[in-house]
Amino acid sequence: MCAIAGAFNVPNASLVVRHMLFAMQHRGQDGAGIVSSHAGRLLPAVRGFGGVDHVFADIDFDTRLPGLTAIGHVRYPTSGDPKSEANLQPMEARRRSGDVAIVHNGNLTNARVRHHDLEEAGAIIRSTSDTELFLHFMARSGESDTANQLLAAGAKLEGAYATLTLTQEGIFAMTDPWGFRPLVMARCGDGYLFASEPIAFDVLDELELPEGTLPSITDVTTVPQGTIVRVTGGEAYVQTYMRPPLSRFCAFEHIYFAHPASTVFGQSVNAVRERLGKILGWRNTVKADLVTAVPDSSNAAAHAFAQAAGIPFRFAITRSHYTGRTFIKPGQKARQLGVRAKFQIVRELVKGKSVLIVDDSIVRGTTTQKLVKMLRRAGAREVHMAIVSPPVVHPCHWGIDTPERKELVASQIEQGALAAHLGLDTLTYLTHAELLEALEDPKQDRHCTTCFTRVKPIHCHKLPH
Ligand code: SF4
Numbered sequence: 001m002c003a004i005a006g007a008f009n010v011p012n013a014s015l016v017v018r019h020m021l022f023a024m025q026h027r028g029q030d031g032a033g034i035v036s037s038h039a040g041r042l043l044p045a046v047r048g049f050g051g052v053d054h055v056f057a058d059i060d061f062d063t064r065l066p067g068l069t070a071i072g073h074v075r076y077p078t079s080g081d082p083k084s085e086a087n088l089q090p091m092e093a094r095r096r097s098g099d100v101a102i103v104h105n106g107n108l109t110n111a112r113v114r115h116h117d118l119e120e121a122g123a124i125i126r127s128t129s130d131t132e133l134f135l136h137f138m139a140r141s142g143e144s145d146t147a148n149q150l151l152a153a154g155a156k157l158e159g160a161y162a163t164l165t166l167t168q169e170g171i172f173a174m175t176d177p178w179g180f181r182p183l184v185m186a187r188c189g190d191g192y193l194f195a196s197e198p199i200a201f202d203v204l205d206e207l208e209l210p211e212g213t214l215p216s217i218t219d220v221t222t223v224p225q226g227t228i229v230r231v232t233g234g235e236a237y238v239q240t241y242m243r244p245p246l247s248r249f250c251a252f253e254h255i256y257f258a259h260p261a262s263t264v265f266g267q268s269v270n271a272v273r274e275r276l277g278k279i280l281g282w283r284n285t286v287k288a289d290l291v292t293a294v295p296d297s298s299n300a301a302a303h304a305f306a307q308a309a310g311i312p313f314r315f316a317i318t319r320s321h322y323t324g325r326t327f328i329k330p331g332q333k334a335r336q337l338g339v340r341a342k343f344q345i346v347r348e349l350v351k352g353k354s355v356l357i358v359d360d361s362i363v364r365g366t367t368t369q370k371l372v373k374m375l376r377r378a379g380a381r382e383v384h385m386a387i388v389s390p391p392v393v394h395p396c397h398w399g400i401d402t403p404e405r406k407e408l409v410a411s412q413i414e415q416g417a418l419a420a421h422l423g424l425d426t427l428t429y430l431t432h433a434e435l436l437e438a439l440e441d442p443k444q445d446r447h448c449t450t451c452f453t454r455v456k457p458i459h460c461h462k463l464p465h
Contacts, residue, residue, distance in 0.1 A: 001257055001399055002089075003027035004103040004183070005200055006071040006164040008171045008231045009191030011211035014065035017072040019207065020193070020200035022052040026259060027105075027196060028076030032056070035090040035101040038067030040168050042099040047088040062210065068191070071164045071171060073103035086127035090166070093135040097144050100167050104131040105196055106160030106181045107399040114156060133157060134165075147228050150174050151241055158458075160250075160398035162223070164194055170232035177241075178248035178458055179225030180398045180448060182264040185236070189215025192231045194223070197262040222266060248448040248457040251439060252400055255389045256297050256360045265447075267440070270300050275438040276388035277301030277358060280430050281308025286384045288356035290349065292316035294371065301388040302358035311356065316349040317371065339370040351379035361389045365409035365422055372423040384426045388438075390452040391415070391429055398448065 003024035007013040014036040021032060032055040033047030046064055048055035052074060059065070073089035081087060090101040108114070111130035118125060118136050125132060134153045141152030146167050154161075160180030165172040173194050175183055186193045186201050193201060198220055207214045223229055226242035249265040250257075254272040258264045281304060291311045293302030295318065306313035319342050355375055362368050368385065375383050391410035405411045410418060419427035430438075432452055441447050448457045 001027050001076045002103075002105045003074045003196040003200075004071070004105050004162060004164050004194070005073075005196070006069075006103075006166070006171045006173070006194040007188070007191065008069045008193075010068060010188050010193065011214065012061065012209040013068050013070040014072075015061045015209060016193070016204060016207070016214065017070045018052060018056055018061070019203055020195050021072050021074050023200045023203040024195065024197055024259070025052055025074060027257060028074040030077055030082060031075035031088045032073065033075075033088050033090050033103075034065055034070055034072035035092065035166060036065040036067040036070035037166055037168055037170075042092065042101055042166060042168065043067070045090045045092055045101060047085075047090070049085075049088070069166065069170060071101065071103050071166045071194075073105075081128050084128060087129040089129075089131060091127070091129070091131055091135060093139065095139045095149075097146070097149075098168050100135065100138065100146070100165060102131060102134050102163055102165045104134065104161055104163045105183075105399065106162060106176065107397060108133060108157050108161065109159035109397050110157065111159075130159075131163075134161075134163065146172050147230055147239065150228060154241070162196065170230065173223050173227075173229040173231075175223050175225050175227050177226040177244050178246070178448075179265070180248055180250050182249075182253060182258070183223040184220060185223055185229060186220040187218045190234060191215075192236060193217065194229075197259055197264060199259040199262045202261065245445075247446040248398075249446055250398065250400070251389075251435065251447045251449050252361075252396070252451065254439065257400075260296075260300055272438055273298075273300035273360075273388070274304040276360075276430060276435070277304030277306075278308045279434045279438055280358075280386050280388050280428065281305035284309040284311075284356075284386065284428070286356055286386075286426055286428070287354070288382070288384055289353040290314045290316060291356045291358055292349075294343075294357060294359040294367065295319045298358050298360045298388065301360060305358045305386060305388070309356075314346075314349050316346050316355060316375075317357070318344050318346060320344070339367050343371060343374065345374050345378040347378045350375055352381050354382035354384070355380045356384040356386060358386050358388060360387070361392055362387055362409060362422070363392050364407055368422045368424075376423070382425045383423070384428075385419075385422070385424050386428045388430050390432050390435055390449075391418075392451050394451050394454040396451050398450075400451070 005020035035045035137153035138149035162183035291306035
């Protein structure tokens with residue numbers, strides 16, 4: 001999972017992109033980068049490991065990244081070596097038709113095959129990231145127009161992608177035919193903005209820039225699936241290149257990843273999370289003294305659960321805001337240390353009490369096991385858990401870092417034995433039908449739920465298991 005952002009014909013574009021990336025830091029903390037276009041050419045990108053604050057701490061945007069147009073990326077490694085600098089984005093290349101840079105959110109499911117094809121054909125590949133494939137297939141397309149190059153690349157690639165491509169002409173946004181990953185755009189004066197989530201636009205409200213106040217942001221809209229949007233002048237040119245009858249929006253965006261103040265895939269993230277909590281709360285049978293959330297991603301669901309179940313809600317688990325998201329820390333050890341550093345228990349609330357934790361999901365079980373131990377050590381008499389999603393039993397191939405089934409605790413341990421394995425008194429999950437109810441998608445025309453069902457949403461080229 002990553003975030004992408006772009007600004008076209010906007011004053012201090014790279015600084016604006018920096019602010020948007022910072023607002024979407026919850027989608028990736030491992031790397032960040034921005035490239036801008038100025039005086040008819042692309043300038044060298046600024047990229048680095050770490051968060052936006054860190055990477056751009058000493059950057060003078062006026063001198064390093066000037067211009068009215070820029071794109072950027074925050075990275076959460078789901079493809080390619082996480083320690084390789086070559087995998088950081090934006091990725092740049094030189095084509096016959098001019099310089100190009102690209103940022104990408106999502107995972108390509110046929111990347112291994114396409115890498116092999118290119119190497120067999122003599123291509124020199126500089127990274128292990130799937131994103132580089134776009135550049136190769138664009139350059140080899142024989143087309144001179146950037147939109148046609150992207151279409152040719154898209155025809156070779158399968159999987160999830162929301163991309164922004166920067167050339168000296170402007171920005172080209174492209175989404176995959178199934179719409180796995182969110183992408184939104186807006187007008188900003190005479191220019192345009194793009195972002196993975198609309199929360200990125202909210203932080204720009206009345207932003208003071210070296211060149212004056214940013215124009216008002218209007219006409220916020222979703223970039224639909226199977227679409228290329230070209231912004232190279234005063235108007236956006238929108239081209240639908242494929243429109244399958246179904247969508248496959250990632251259900252996990254609503255459950256965990258997206259910001260609660262965002263609207264993704266046309267629905268408020270907070271409203272979906274409240275429905276998830278309410279549905280599970282209605283059928284709760286556990287007589288707990290209090291319900292608590294695992295902040296921040298389960299706050300809305302836990303509060304709604306408590307109301308529906310008629311149990312008092314208390315903030316018994318608090319979190320440090322100086323650590324990142326534990327799920328997106330690469331490596332089990334880093335995640336375990338992350339959990340301990342991140343969460344603290346309010347002892348007086350739990351001592352001698354039966355505590356019911358509401359969490360968004362259990363993936364590896366790392367967070368749950370640690371939290372249960374911490375609650376018991378703080379004196380909790382009973383620890384129950386309600387999960388507002390079904391058991392995660394299958395890896396994601398479309399951009400979330402759950403690469404192997406053996407890492408998924410619910411796939412390795414029988415449902416009946418899972419509560420004991422995690423140290424819980426009871427464990428309840430949402431059903432798949434209830435998840436679809438909360439997503440308001442009863443016939444499942446719109447959402448991908450493969451990680452809960454093992455049913456693949458689309459034809460996939462040799463998916464690993
Ligand atoms: S498999 Fe799960 S995490 Fe991956 S895209 Fe589908 S719903 Fe999202």
